[in-house]
Amino acid sequence: MLEEKERERNMGSEYKVVLLGEGAVGKTSILLQYTKRKFESDHIMTIQASFRSKVLNIVDQTITLNLWDTAGQEKFHSLALVYYRDANAAVLVYDVTDRDSFDRVQNWVQELVKNVDGKPILAIAANKTDLPKSQHVISSEEGREYAEKVGAQFFETSAKDVETLNPMFLHIAKNLQQQHRGRNSTENGRSTRTLKIEDDSAPEVSTGGGCGC
Template sequence: MSEGASSTAAAAPKKAGGSVGGTLAPLAKYKLVFLGDQSVGKTSIITRFMYDNFDRHYQATIGIDFLSKTMYLEDRTVRLQLWDTAGQERFRSLIPSYIRDSSVAVVVYDVTNRASFLNTSKWVEDVRAERGNDVVICLVGNKTDLGNDKRQVSTEEGEEKASKDGLLFMECSAKAGYNVKSLFRKLATSLPGKQSKQEHTV
């Protein structure tokens, strides 16, 4: 499996390479919304996946950012629409509208910040309130590169919470690039059979 070139919301819709009855089939689009407290690394994970780089200068996301990328799976080609949300409390009122038609919710915490892990419960609750069980939720522990001496949340604790709440789970390091591609591969292969009901533009 490989990934296609990136684009922003302004890009024209693309068609899948396969044909159905001699005509190009529309490319299936799936909305992935990234949630979590401020500075846990949501933007960095997306940036690592999209461009394979890491910006050492932290800049808080203001409101919502949108990027998309094509992924070629063994049995289909999909377009992942990545919605990067702000973690600050003042933007909380915006979040439900972006969760509403999502296919996947990625709830991120910082493994060196226990409060951000505890707060994942409220983010998961927000997703369930809008989407019920009609969504894939993945719990992601970021910043594993900082080492075990700085860890405040063990891998086992993250796995236990994910298992209890019925979530996918993975740890990664956006800075080191560890497990980021594997994360998106897991998300892409877990996508439900239907795509997003509507497509926002920004």
């Protein structure tokens, strides 16, 4: 039994994470830097969506983040739903030098609430922080305040520096892991209570708690 539980604990889990935001805020650059440690100085326009994976090891467990980069242009918004409606987590990206991109994050949050089942993990990325402070039109305080308001974690990022991206995706992975374990623990508890209700005369059964993720 212990060996079986250990095997289950070490089994990998996969989660879908979508990057949402307006065009040219740096979603594709973030994805390339995080997964390939590569930065493209020229803007790359995403058509519909692109996909990359990142494997992490957290507490002896393998976790795969399937990362979807969605197109930000207005003409592709209706297609974005296809890619994010079954997401486990979302990174909402804005450009700290572009007020409109920050305002549009609010629309993305509303769309997620309306179209995604369950409660996805949310992170808000204030991107392009490598640019001179004189160009910033969204302060850290304003971004952090909005993130707290919608139940998201706030991160200041630069697609040029992977060290600003690692904490954000690690936060997402750990919270997805915790969320999954909590859900499995709840389901195991319900299963145990149901057994006792159905047959009071049956011998007491001990069921192992924990997660098989």
